[in-house]
Amino acid sequence: MIKCFLSLGLWAILLGIAAGADPRPNVLFIVSDDLNNMLGCYGDPLAKTPNLDRLAARGVLFDKAYCTFPLCGPSRNSMLTGLYPNSTGILANAQIFRQTIPSHQSLPQAFRNAGYFAARIGKLYHYNVPKSVGTNGHDDPGSWELELNPAGVDRLQEESEIFSLLPGQFGGTLSWYASPKPDVEHTDGLMAEDASWVLERCAKRKDRPFFLAVGFFRPHTPYVAPRGYFDLYPEKEMPVVEGVKEDQEDIPPPGLGSYKREQDKLTDDLRRQARQAYLASISFMDAQVGRVIETLDRLGLSDNTIIVFTSDHGYHMGEHGLWQKMSLFEESSRVPLLIVAPGLSSKGAVARSPVSHIDLYPTLAELCSVPAPENLQGQSLVPLLKDPSAAGRGWALTQVMRGGGRLRASVTTNVGADGRRFFGYTLRTPRWRYTEWDEGNAGRELYDHESDPRELTNLASRPEHAATVAQLSEQVRAAAKGTFPPSGESPAIQPGLWAPNLTEP
Ligand SMILES: [Ca+2]
Known part of the structure; x- marks a missing residue:
C-alpha cells in the first residue's frame, strides 16, 4: 500500500540500503583552466562547444557566476576551501592553503572524511602550466585518495614548435600551436581516458560514492590543440576588438594594471591567431568533457551523479586592450558554471542571480549530506537549483x-x-x-x-x-x-582591508 506514495527514486534508495549500497549521490567536478564564457551555451556566436551545450541543457546554467580572485592559485584555493582569499591568505600562485590554514578541511577532503572515494585527475589546486604538467603541482595530498597526472605530447614533445610572444615562454605568455597529433595523445585527452578508467572502477562499488575531480589544462596557454579544432575557426573570420583607445580613457590606471609589455607586439594578425587558438583549445577541451560525460552515461551513473562544470576565472581576448586574467572586468571575473543535480531542477534552466565559486562547497555538502566546516563563507545554491528564479544573495x-x-x-x-x-x-x-x-x-x-x-x-x-x-x-x-576570518582565528593572516599585510607562507 505504501508503495503508492513513494517515488521510484525513494524506492531505489530503500532497496539500495537493503543491498548494502550507499544512496548518496556521486560528484563529478570538472574545472577548465583559464576558460572565460566563450561557450555556445552562453551565447558566444563563434564557439563550437556541443558537449558543454548539451550539459547545460541537462541542468542549470548560472548566467552570472564569478570567481573570488582572477588568478589560478588564489581562485582555486578559495573555491576548494569555501573561503575568500582574505581568509585563506593565498593571494598569489605557487602556494597552498595548508601553509596558512593547515587544519581547514577542503571540499574534497570533507567528502573523503564522510566516506567518499575522492580522486583528482590533473589540475585542481595550482599547477604551473605547462612546466608542472605530469607532476602533482602545488597539490594538497590530504584532499585525495588517488591522484593522476598524465602528460601528453603537448608537454613532452611539442614545446619547441610553439609560437610565443616571448619565445621559449608559454605559461604566462600568449602562445599557441596547431598540433598534428590526435586528441588521445594530448594531456587533456589522456585525462579523459583516465577519468573513464576511474569511473569504470567506481561503477562497481555501489557501497561507496565518489567525488571525482577532473582539471583540464586547456584553454590555458600555450593554446595547443589538435589541428582539426583550429580548422573550426578560420583565422580571417576572427574578430579584433575595436575602439580600445576611446574605451580606455575613463578607466583608472589599476583597471588596466594587468597589461603586459610583451603584448605591445600584438598585430591584428596575431590577435586573430590568438583568438583562433584560444577557441580551438576550448573546442578541444569541450570534446574531452564530452568523452567523460559519455562514459558516465554508458555506465548508468548519470541518474545519481551531480555534475559541476566551471573554470578558475575568466579571460580577456583584447577587450579594453587587455589579454588573459587579473582584471576586475566582466571578462576576467566571470566564469561559466553549469550544475546538473538529477531530480532537483528543470532541465535547461538559467539562474540569473549573481553567484560565486565560494558557493560551491556549501552547495555540494548540502546536496550530498556531507558535514562541512562551520566557517564557510558562501551560500548554498540549492534554493537556486530548485527555483532558478530565486534571488539568492544577490551579489x-x-x-x-x-x-x-x-x-x-x-x-x-x-x-x-x-x-x-x-x-x-x-x-x-x-x-x-x-x-x-x-x-x-x-x-x-x-x-x-x-x-x-x-x-x-x-x-x-x-x-x-x-x-x-x-x-x-x-x-x-x-x-x-565579510571576506576575513573572525578576528584572532588564524595567526597566519594579519589582514588589512585595502592592502595585504600578511606573513608570506
Ligand atoms: Ca571605457
Missing part, C-alpha cells in the same frame, strides 16, 4: 591585488610608483558592476549592464549616479569586510 565579490613586491603575481604590472600593494574589489549585482581601487583613492568604476554589457562607459564620476555610487560603495565595503 558576487571579486578582488585582485595591484602593486609590487615579492608577492606580486607573474601577471601583474606595477601601478603606483612606490610599489605598495593594494586591493581592488568589485561587486556584481543583477544590474551593476561597481569597483573600488585602494579605498577609492586609486579610482572607482561603475558600469550599467542594462545598457552597457561590455562595460565601456565608466559612470562613477557622473553626478546623476552619485546615489548609486554611495550605496554600492557601502555594499562593496561591507562585502569585503
Whole structure:
C-alpha cells in the first residue's frame, strides 16, 4: 500500500540500503583552466562547444557566476576551501592553503572524511602550466585518495614548435600551436581516458560514492590543440576588438594594471591567431568533457551523479586592450558554471542571480549530506537549483591585488610608483558592476549592464549616479569586510582591508 506514495527514486534508495549500497549521490567536478564564457551555451556566436551545450541543457546554467580572485592559485584555493582569499591568505600562485590554514578541511577532503572515494585527475589546486604538467603541482595530498597526472605530447614533445610572444615562454605568455597529433595523445585527452578508467572502477562499488575531480589544462596557454579544432575557426573570420583607445580613457590606471609589455607586439594578425587558438583549445577541451560525460552515461551513473562544470576565472581576448586574467572586468571575473543535480531542477534552466565559486562547497555538502566546516563563507545554491528564479544573495565579490613586491603575481604590472600593494574589489549585482581601487583613492568604476554589457562607459564620476555610487560603495565595503576570518582565528593572516599585510607562507 505504501508503495503508492513513494517515488521510484525513494524506492531505489530503500532497496539500495537493503543491498548494502550507499544512496548518496556521486560528484563529478570538472574545472577548465583559464576558460572565460566563450561557450555556445552562453551565447558566444563563434564557439563550437556541443558537449558543454548539451550539459547545460541537462541542468542549470548560472548566467552570472564569478570567481573570488582572477588568478589560478588564489581562485582555486578559495573555491576548494569555501573561503575568500582574505581568509585563506593565498593571494598569489605557487602556494597552498595548508601553509596558512593547515587544519581547514577542503571540499574534497570533507567528502573523503564522510566516506567518499575522492580522486583528482590533473589540475585542481595550482599547477604551473605547462612546466608542472605530469607532476602533482602545488597539490594538497590530504584532499585525495588517488591522484593522476598524465602528460601528453603537448608537454613532452611539442614545446619547441610553439609560437610565443616571448619565445621559449608559454605559461604566462600568449602562445599557441596547431598540433598534428590526435586528441588521445594530448594531456587533456589522456585525462579523459583516465577519468573513464576511474569511473569504470567506481561503477562497481555501489557501497561507496565518489567525488571525482577532473582539471583540464586547456584553454590555458600555450593554446595547443589538435589541428582539426583550429580548422573550426578560420583565422580571417576572427574578430579584433575595436575602439580600445576611446574605451580606455575613463578607466583608472589599476583597471588596466594587468597589461603586459610583451603584448605591445600584438598585430591584428596575431590577435586573430590568438583568438583562433584560444577557441580551438576550448573546442578541444569541450570534446574531452564530452568523452567523460559519455562514459558516465554508458555506465548508468548519470541518474545519481551531480555534475559541476566551471573554470578558475575568466579571460580577456583584447577587450579594453587587455589579454588573459587579473582584471576586475566582466571578462576576467566571470566564469561559466553549469550544475546538473538529477531530480532537483528543470532541465535547461538559467539562474540569473549573481553567484560565486565560494558557493560551491556549501552547495555540494548540502546536496550530498556531507558535514562541512562551520566557517564557510558562501551560500548554498540549492534554493537556486530548485527555483532558478530565486534571488539568492544577490551579489558576487571579486578582488585582485595591484602593486609590487615579492608577492606580486607573474601577471601583474606595477601601478603606483612606490610599489605598495593594494586591493581592488568589485561587486556584481543583477544590474551593476561597481569597483573600488585602494579605498577609492586609486579610482572607482561603475558600469550599467542594462545598457552597457561590455562595460565601456565608466559612470562613477557622473553626478546623476552619485546615489548609486554611495550605496554600492557601502555594499562593496561591507562585502569585503565579510571576506576575513573572525578576528584572532588564524595567526597566519594579519589582514588589512585595502592592502595585504600578511606573513608570506
Ligand atoms: Ca571605457
